[in-house]
Amino acid sequence: MQHIEFDTKWTMVVDIDKCTGCGACMVSCQAENNIAPMEQGSNKLKTLTWLLVYELNNGKDFPNREVAYLPRPCMQCGHPACVPVCPVVATTKDEEGGIVSQIYPRCIGCRYCMAACPYHARYFGWLDPVWPGGMDKALSPTTSTRPRGVVEKCNFCHSRLLNARERARNEGMDPNKLPDGWYKPACLEGCPTGAISFGDSKNPEHKVHELIKDPNAFRILESIGMEPQVYYISRRDWVREQSDNHLAEDKH
Amino acid sequence: MGIDRRTFIQLVTGGVVGSLFTPVIWKSLDDASIWSQNWSWIPRLKYGAITEQASLSKFGASPCAEIVKSVGGSPYLTKGNGENEMSKGGVDPISASGPQLMYSPSRINGPMKKVGDGKYESISWEDAEKMLSEKLAAVKGQKGKLAVVSGDNTGTTSEVLSGFATEMGSSDCYLMPSEEQGAAVALSSMGGKGQIGYDLDNADLVLFVGADAMDSWGPVVRNQRVYSESRPTGGEITTKYFYAGSFLNNTAAASDKWIPIVPGTGAIFCLGLAFHLLKSGASASVSDFDDFKTLVMSRFTPDKVEKAIGVTGADMAAIAKQLSSASAPVVVAGSEFGAGAGAADVIAASAVNMLLGRINEKGGMKILPNLPKAVESAIDRSELAAKDFAGYLAGIAAGKVATPDVMMVYAANPVYSLPQTEAMASALAKVPFLVSFSTFMDETASTADLIMPNPTSYECFEDAQTPYGVGAAMLSACAPVTEPMYNSKATVDVILSVASGMGIDLGYESAELLFQAKAEKAGADWDSLIEGAAFVSDSTESGSIKFAASVLSKAVSMPKGGEIAFAPYSKLINGSSTMAIPPLNVVLVSKNELYGKDLLVQVNAKTAKKLGKSEGAKVKLSGAGGECVARIHINEGVMNDVIAAPLGFGHTAWDVYSSGKGDNISKILTVSTESGTGLSVWTSSFVSIA
Numbered sequence: 001m002q003h004i005e006f007d008t009k010w011t012m013v014v015d016i017d018k019c020t021g022c023g024a025c026m027v028s029c030q031a032e033n034n035i036a037p038m039e040q041g042s043n044k045l046k047t048l049t050w051l052l053v054y055e056l057n058n059g060k061d062f063p064n065r066e067v068a069y070l071p072r073p074c075m076q077c078g079h080p081a082c083v084p085v086c087p088v089v090a091t092t093k094d095e096e097g098g099i100v101s102q103i104y105p106r107c108i109g110c111r112y113c114m115a116a117c118p119y120h121a122r123y124f125g126w127l128d129p130v131w132p133g134g135m136d137k138a139l140s141p142t143t144s145t146r147p148r149g150v151v152e153k154c155n156f157c158h159s160r161l162l163n164a165r166e167r168a169r170n171e172g173m174d175p176n177k178l179p180d181g182w183y184k185p186a187c188l189e190g191c192p193t194g195a196i197s198f199g200d201s202k203n204p205e206h207k208v209h210e211l212i213k214d215p216n217a218f219r220i221l222e223s224i225g226m227e228p229q230v231y232y233i234s235r236r237d238w239v240r241e242q243s244d245n246h247l248a249e250d251k252h
Numbered sequence: 253m254g255i256d257r258r259t260f261i262q263l264v265t266g267g268v269v270g271s272l273f274t275p276v277i278w279k280s281l282d283d284a285s286i287w288s289q290n291w292s293w294i295p296r297l298k299y300g301a302i303t304e305q306a307s308l309s310k311f312g313a314s315p316c317a318e319i320v321k322s323v324g325g326s327p328y329l330t331k332g333n334g335e336n337e338m339s340k341g342g343v344d345p346i347s348a349s350g351p352q353l354m355y356s357p358s359r360i361n362g363p364m365k366k367v368g369d370g371k372y373e374s375i376s377w378e379d380a381e382k383m384l385s386e387k388l389a390a391v392k393g394q395k396g397k398l399a400v401v402s403g404d405n406t407g408t409t410s411e412v413l414s415g416f417a418t419e420m421g422s423s424d425c426y427l428m429p430s431e432e433q434g435a436a437v438a439l440s441s442m443g444g445k446g447q448i449g450y451d452l453d454n455a456d457l458v459l460f461v462g463a464d465a466m467d468s469w470g471p472v473v474r475n476q477r478v479y480s481e482s483r484p485t486g487g488e489i490t491t492k493y494f495y496a497g498s499f500l501n502n503t504a505a506a507s508d509k510w511i512p513i514v515p516g517t518g519a520i521f522c523l524g525l526a527f528h529l530l531k532s533g534a535s536a537s538v539s540d541f542d543d544f545k546t547l548v549m550s551r552f553t554p555d556k557v558e559k560a561i562g563v564t565g566a567d568m569a570a571i572a573k574q575l576s577s578a579s580a581p582v583v584v585a586g587s588e589f590g591a592g593a594g595a596a597d598v599i600a601a602s603a604v605n606m607l608l609g610r611i612n613e614k615g616g617m618k619i620l621p622n623l624p625k626a627v628e629s630a631i632d633r634s635e636l637a638a639k640d641f642a643g644y645l646a647g648i649a650a651g652k653v654a655t656p657d658v659m660m661v662y663a664a665n666p667v668y669s670l671p672q673t674e675a676m677a678s679a680l681a682k683v684p685f686l687v688s689f690s691t692f693m694d695e696t697a698s699t700a701d702l703i704m705p706n707p708t709s710y711e712c713f714e715d716a717q718t719p720y721g722v723g724a725a726m727l728s729a730c731a732p733v734t735e736p737m738y739n740s741k742a743t744v745d746v747i748l749s750v751a752s753g754m755g756i757d758l759g760y761e762s763a764e765l766l767f768q769a770k771a772e773k774a775g776a777d778w779d780s781l782i783e784g785a786a787f788v789s790d791s792t793e794s795g796s797i798k799f800a801a802s803v804l805s806k807a808v809s810m811p812k813g814g815e816i817a818f819a820p821y822s823k824l825i826n827g828s829s830t831m832a833i834p835p836l837n838v839v840l841v842s843k844n845e846l847y848g849k850d851l852l853v854q855v856n857a858k859t860a861k862k863l864g865k866s867e868g869a870k871v872k873l874s875g876a877g878g879e880c881v882a883r884i885h886i887n888e889g890v891m892n893d894v895i896a897a898p899l900g901f902g903h904t905a906w907d908v909y910s911s912g913k914g915d916n917i918s919k920i921l922t923v924s925t926e927s928g929t930g931l932s933v934w935t936s937s938f939v940s941i942a
């Protein structure tokens with residue numbers, strides 16, 4: 001598989017030890033990206049949440065039980081499994097920065113990408129999105145609405161990147177060398193514990209450049225070689241140990 | 253049988269492999285996407301200038317200072333306001349969907365009067381105010397005929413309500429039960445005045461006893477920010493956090509150490525710590541020190557404490573040692589679900605803080621002054637906080653207290669959120685004229701005789717004074733972000749106008765002038781408040797507090813043991829005592845708490861075995877006041893002989909997002925009276941399981 005690299009690498013670093021599982025990031029993501037409210041939330045196979053906070057545990061019985069929360073956006077992989085399987089090229093990784101895009105009007109809903117993604121980061125719209133009672137007036141102008149029948153995913157709040165680039169252009173700066181903090185995804189902005197850091201890991205002036213080298217930093221399912229652009233940090237051994245098979249242990 | 257979408261896609265994509273080189277497939281795929289994405293109704297995105305304005309969200313359990321983003325004047329997104337000390341940036345999961353909540357299907361569109369059971373008719377504001385004025389005129393000057401309850405502990409609106417009640421000759425003005433109530437009673441028992449706060453910002457060891465600070469205790473978002481600042485990603489941890497409670501909740505999960513203790517035994521735990529501190533020579537120059545010492549050394553010895561709460565003497569000694577060797581420790585007690593803990597836990601935790609010399613110290617427990625009142629006739633804030641609404645209603649239910657003729661409920665949902673819910677709701681049903689000043693069609697509004705909808709804090713002026721738990725007295729305010737969506741009117745304006753029609757002068761003509769005056773009296777700059785800054789005062793109350801040993805000796809009793817203890821917990825994802833599950837939160841609800849329509853309660857495997865129940869088993873939980881049905885979920889994050897259950901489900905009003913989901917466990921909470929303070933408490937409820 002070809003490894004797709006750019007000069008800029010938008011990277012998210014999530015400090016698992018700081019996440020309290022409050023869910024503010026998930027709500028912020030839904031509001032920013034026009035994910036319609038759903039009447040039933042129990043069927044996790046049909047719910048749409050581009051970002052999902054998993055509850056992990058150390059597998060021990062009371063009183064030795066420990067819990068950690070792992071927020072999971074799309075990993076924007078360097079070797080995205082979802083891209084080559086799409087028969088209509090609705091998903092690509094070709095923009096500077098390495099965000100894996102999803103073009104909704106082209107998606108035919110075959111869900112090959114969902115089957116291919118080992119992180120379960122892609123979601124199929126099973127239901128017609130409905131914003132009742134005038135709730136469509138609170139739609140965000142940043143993300144187009146999607147009909148049922150297409151696959152959706154986190155795009156690192158791509159429109160915010162476009163806005164930050166525009167600001168840079170307006171201020172006579174290089175839009176491909178954004179200063180740290182100019183481009184912030186909605187989940188980061190919502191998170192009260194500051195568990196989420198974000199920036200260009202190839203730019204030494206960005207905090208994430210150092211964070212990904214932290215001895216406690218890791219990526220999920222590192223061994224399968226997808227090269228995710230999302231890193232996690234935890235001081236707890238059991239959390240790091242689960243990172244290569246956490247899906248077997250998780251619950252939500 | 254026609255060809256359905258799935259068959260069509262299978263056919264098309266099956267053909268893809270062999271035919272990628274022919275243009276026909278591309279054309280038909282394009283058509284397929286157009287065909288498959290036909291929807292009858294495509295919402296239009298609104299375009300226009302994107303603006304940001306500071307505001308205050310009063311949707312969650314504690315006020316949250318936010319920045320609201322609008323497009324072409326319509327709010328669509330919020331983020332934290334880092335410039336505001338009250339919540340220090342960040343939002344909670346209810347406030348995060350504030351703009352969407354503005355359009356919630358459960359919003360009340362305009363004033364309504366009841367015309368039959370569950371039937372309402374829209375009326376004009378003029379008629380609504382006239383109706384209210386008539387009912388009020390009939391009870392003016394008569395004691396016991398008018399009751400008022402507010403669910404907003406921090407807003408000056410509650411001052412207006414309590415001032416109005418006083419002028420009407422009523423002494424029945426209450427706040428809904430909350431953490432603040434136990435703390436207010438605790439402080440007055442200890443001989444202090446003002447409000448208890450905690451300077452978590454400067455502490456280096458924080459021990460939460462019961463208080464679920466990361467999800468339901470105090471200023472949750474601010475607690476999370478402070479916690480986060482002490483543990484920079486990739487850096488050194490500067491403050492340690494311990495949590496003592498019966499359930500591995502979000503606070504326990506985020507803490508460095510979880511100390512499992514039996515529900516409702518926070519005071520015993522604290523006094524057990526006091527034993528070790530006293531033994532190692534700690535003291536305080538307070539009048540009742542000797543009484544306190546005698547009490548602790550005789551009744552809270554390590555063996556007795558271990559029997560009562562399950563923590564060994566050696567473990568207790570180790571925790572006490574860590575506290576006394578930290579340079580800025582603080583102990584914070586509260587309930588695991590935001591209300592009902594009584595005063596003893598707070599007194600006992602204060603005692604530990606006193607022994608550690610941490611009162612009014614940097615990073616310690618603070619006694620904060622109340623900001624000056626804006627409404628002269630209003631009840632003093634601490635006094636109001638200490639009043640016992642649950643006790644009052646229980647009295648009405650039992651026929652011991654006369655039912656008022658008129659009850660006004662502001663920003664509160666007592667029909668749903670009080671313990672022994674059914675009995676409390678029946679007491680409310682006895683009230684001949686119930687008025688609901690609510691934004692949403694909640695359980696209380698849907699039984700009220702008159703509904704006078706209050707706008708959201710994005711649509712009107714609002715303020716918030718020193719939320720319980722913050723470490724300094726403070727004030728925030730906001731101006732409207734947008735025009736009122738519906739035909740609502742700020743409750744302050746309704747009360748001011750009704751009052752003046754009845755010859756009562758509360759001193760103001762509008763909400764805006766009232767909030768401005770409050771700011772001025774506090775010494776704050778109104779303009780900077782509505783631009784998003786919080787006013788923070790660095791003063792604390794002088795004068796020392798005592799141990800209230802006599803209260804402790806009556807209020808703290810050892811649990812009998814041998815029963816299954818009930819541990820309710822509250823999570824903002826599932827709403828709060830005033831807010832049902834917000835539409836955007838439905839997908840966040842854990843499948844271990846709600847599955848389909850079934851509520852799940854949690855026990856560990858050992859307890860499940862003892863009960864003879866397995867994962868998924870249906871159970872009936874019964875308490876003094878009622879029954880609930882639920883399923884068992886096995887969770888090793890619950891201590892032995894405890895059943896943990898989430899609050900926030902089983903709504904019967906609101907909308908499709910929250911109604912008819914699970915069951916309301918408040919029904920089975922048992923109210924009892926705390927000896928020594930007389931306060932209604934319900935943290936140690938036992939249930940039987942069938």
Ligand code: SF4
Binds near residue numbers: 028029051186187188
């Ligand atoms: S980066 Fe944006 S789209 Fe992705 S999870 Fe966060 S908020 Fe959602």
Ligand code: SF4
Binds near residue numbers: 023026191193196
């Ligand atoms: S907002 Fe932050 S703390 Fe809350 S769940 Fe998300 S990542 Fe965790």
